[in-house]
Structure formats: C-alpha cells, structure tokens
Amino acid sequence: MSFKDGTVTGYKSYLRNKLHIGAVLVLALTVTIIFSIKVGAANLSVYEILNGLVNSQAAGASIIWNIRIPRILAAIIAGCCMGIEGCIMQNVLRNPLASPYTMGISQGAAFGAAFAIIVLGAGALNSTQADAVIMNNPYLTVFAAFLGAMIGVSIVLLIARVRSVTPEAMILAGVAMSAMFTAGTMFLQYFATDTQVAATVFWTFGDVGRAVWSDVWIMFILLIPALAYFMYHAWDYNSLEIGEETAKGLGVNTDRIRLHGMLISSFTSAVTVVFLGVIGFVGLIAPHIMRRIIGTDHRFLIPTSAILGALILLVSDTIARAILAPIVLPVGIITSFLGAPLFFYIIIKMGR
C-alpha cells in the first residue's frame, strides 16, 4: 500500500469519521439510559440508582431491576430491531416507505391478537390504571399475534415468489395485505363486546413497559443472529443500492438476498410487535436520518440505524413516562407524534 499517496489515507480518515458518528450515538444512548433510569414515580437519587445497580439488597434495587431496567432494555432492543428492519426493507424493496408497518406485519399481528381476544376469549379489561388490560391468556394472544404477522408476510412473499421477486410486487402485496387485516380486525370488533374491543385497542397501543425479563431475553437472542446475518451481507445491500443489474453483474443473487432479508426482518419485527404492540415510525425514520448523515454504506448504515432506533425509542419512552407523570403514556403515541413532524421536515428538505 502506498503511503505517499493521499487516496487511501483520505479514504481511511473518511471511514473513521463514520465511526466517530457511531461513537457519538453510543454516547447519547448511554446518557439517555442513565437519565431514563432516574425518571419515574419513585424518586430515586443518582446515589440510590448507582447503589441499586450494584447492590441487590439496596432500597431502590427492586424498582430498578424489575421495572426500569427491563423497560429500558426492551426499548433499546426493540429500537435496534426497528432501525435495522427499516434499513433492510427500504434497501431490498428499493422504496423509502418500506417498513414493518407498510408490509402489513403490524396489522397482521393486531388481527391475530384481536382474534385471540374476541373469538378465543383471551383478554379482558381491568379497572386499575396501572395495567388497563388483563390478558386471561397472554400466551394465546402472543401466539395468535405472531401467527397473524407471519401469515401476512408469508402470503406477501409467496405472491412475490410466484411472479419473480420484484420490489414493486412486494410493496403492493404488503399494502393489500394490511388493508385486508385491518378490515378483518374491524369485522371482529364489530361483533365484539365493549370490553373485548377495549382490550384489542389497548393491545395495539405500543408500550415497552409491557416487557418482562423473558421477553427482553427472547428479543435479544433473536436480534444477535439477525444483526450478524445483515452485517455479513452489508456489501450485498450496497450492491443493490446501485441497481439490480449491476448487483447481479457483481455476482449477487438479488432474489435470494431480497427474500431472506424480508423474511428475517419480518420475523424479528413480528416478535417485537407481539411483545410490545404497534410502535410506528421508528423503523421508518431511523434509517432515513442515518442515510442522510452517514450515507448508504451498509457497513455503517445498519449498526447506526440500530443505535439511532434504540435512542429514538428510549427518548420517546422517557418522555412518555415524564410528560404526564404519574400517568405513563404508551410510547407508540409519542413516536408517532414526534415522528410525523420530523418526517415532514425530512420530506421538505429532500425536495430542495
């Protein structure tokens, strides 16, 4: 390698800049985590938090470890998943609007949950404010929601497979699938009791506070191999970015990359929806922002979209807990409230 020449040195410092952006994001996330542990109904001091973190017998330990930490971890892991899913779906479908929400995954899960609650009698309403909905059978609801999400995705992918896997076909099939599931959910709700309708509606409110330790572990265990798979194929996604035919000319099996990318990101997204409900906009907006800052090199875009997704979701959840305290809002409301104007801003900037 020639050191007298500036090209490689310049390129390497250009790559280092991207790493710096990643470091800034990690730092921001760390600060948010500390702040987020502090926010809550029980007023804990910084000392109590630090003490509670290391000493399980300390006064605040139980609140920290059983309520705040799982909630924070759920937000971080789910945010990571959403950032990655959006990043991959937008790339393989060559469409800036692609996200788990547009592909009918959320709607499929909602239909599954509604089916479990209304037809199979898995849920009911509780009068206490802390946990408005009691699930008579949470496992049944989770299972049905997951089934709903995966059936929807499978149909979309099957249709795309029959007629070669064009991105347009997938997007259109996804939109059709969402419409069908939404209609199905409304149909069920029309014949349901008030309590059942309320339970289904509450289920769809995205809320990271719903997560318990086991949910956090399941999401984490799924995130790691998915992330590894996507990082291994980072250069395939980079090839797709410069056009289908060029990618094929570079030896990329574009159909396979597209299909597997969709399958894996749909699967992880179905899992988060099932545990936490519908949380919109994070998956759409995190990759968009990162693409503008860091570019379309997926070696950097995938991990930074993940961290930004986690940051957005955690900040939103902290706001959701603080803004109307002691009332805790479902984070899905905040992400959509914050996300939509942010999105308008991006669209206006893009038009210039």
Added chain:
Amino acid sequence: MVLSVDKVEFSYGKANILKDINFKVKKGDFVSILGVNGSGKSTLMKCINRILKFKEGMIFVEERDVREMKEIEIARKMGYVPQRSETGFITVFDAVLLGRKPYIKWDVSSKDIELTEEILKVMNLEEYALRYINELSGGEMQKVVIARALVQQPQILLLDEPTSDLDLKNQLEVMKLIKEVSCAQNIASIVVMHDINLALRYSDKFIVLKDGQVFTSGGREVITPELIKEAYGVDVHIKNFEGVPLIIPKS
C-alpha cells in the same frame, strides 16, 4: 478462446429474442456488437453473464460452461456494465471498491483497497475518490462504473453502450481507456455500440445482429455499405480517412 458462444437461443415467453448465436472471442480482442434497437444486443450481453438464463445452446468461459458456474465465479470472470447505473450517497472510492464484491467475505481486505486505488489511478479518478457519485457528471460516472468492472479483475469486460450519454471528448476518452486497459491487461472487451464510426475507430472485431441473429461478423472489412443497408436500412458511403473507415449517410 476466452469466450465461445455456441447456438444460444433466448426468448421472453413466446417472443424469440436470440436465435442460433455463435461466435468466439480471444483474449485482448475488442469486439463491438452492432445492430438496430431491439436486435438483441443487450439481451445477448445479459445472456453471456447469465443475468438472463438462456435455455438453448452453450456459453463457455475459458472452457467452462457458464451454466455450471456460481454467480460469484461468473462475477470473477466477467465485469458487466449495464446501460444505466443508479447513483447514490456513496463516494467514488466506495463505488469502485464495490467491484471487489465477488471476493469480499465479511469485509474488504487491504488487497481490495490497494487494487481500487490502482484502478482509480489508471482511470484518472484519484482526485474524485472522496466525491459522492451523485455529484458526478455523466462522463465521470461512466468512468467510475468501468473502473468498478475492471477492479473485478475480469477476463471479459461486457459494456452495454458505454458512450451513449457522453459528449464527444468523453466518448473518445472512454473508448481509448477501454482499449488501453484491455490491451494492457489482456482482457477481452465486448462492447455494445450505436456509433458505428466510434466502433470502427477502436474495435478490431464486429458482430452485427439483425432480428436476434448474427447477421455477419469479422474484422473491419465486413462493414460495407451493403451490410449497413441490410442491417440498419440506411444508405451510406464508406470513406477511408487517416486509415480509419468512416461512415457517412447519403443525403
């Protein structure tokens, strides 16, 4: 023979696009594929590197049947530049480095970086290395995509209309570069051309397609007024100017 195409047929549904295509290409050859729009030139290029799966006939690359090669093996033998490539928010260096895709596992190696640097130098793109490709002009972009194909270290370079969007200066520069690089590295270049004069100036072999068939093939001598009349339906004069045949349409 680095490439031999043997009785290749291709159809989209019932529409027969290519019929009984036969030709052979040696290392260092600079072959121009000529013919009117829709005569099957682009389809032929895509069949050669198996972006399109032909059903009949055989194509051999260095005596190996392409149908038995993995995508990645084909990409190591052939660099393909389609008619249009999309731009994006990546640097010229990254865009060229992407040509190392067939060799990349988890991430690029220092050899990949080195080769990319070398090609950028050869193609006179060094000063653009950290420029984003969506800020490049048509001529610069065309050089980037050719550089990408070259960094694949192919035996065969397939270029689909590499000069169609370029101004005169860039047309000449790009053709000259392709000629020089394929000579220096002993690569066979197969180039789809619309500008017959440009093809005559740089190519040494010609394949003229008509209705999906090889109408004629050979050296410069096959390009005659009769052939142009038959293949393009245009009456032309052919004059020799500074040793290069020049085609002038009759008024």
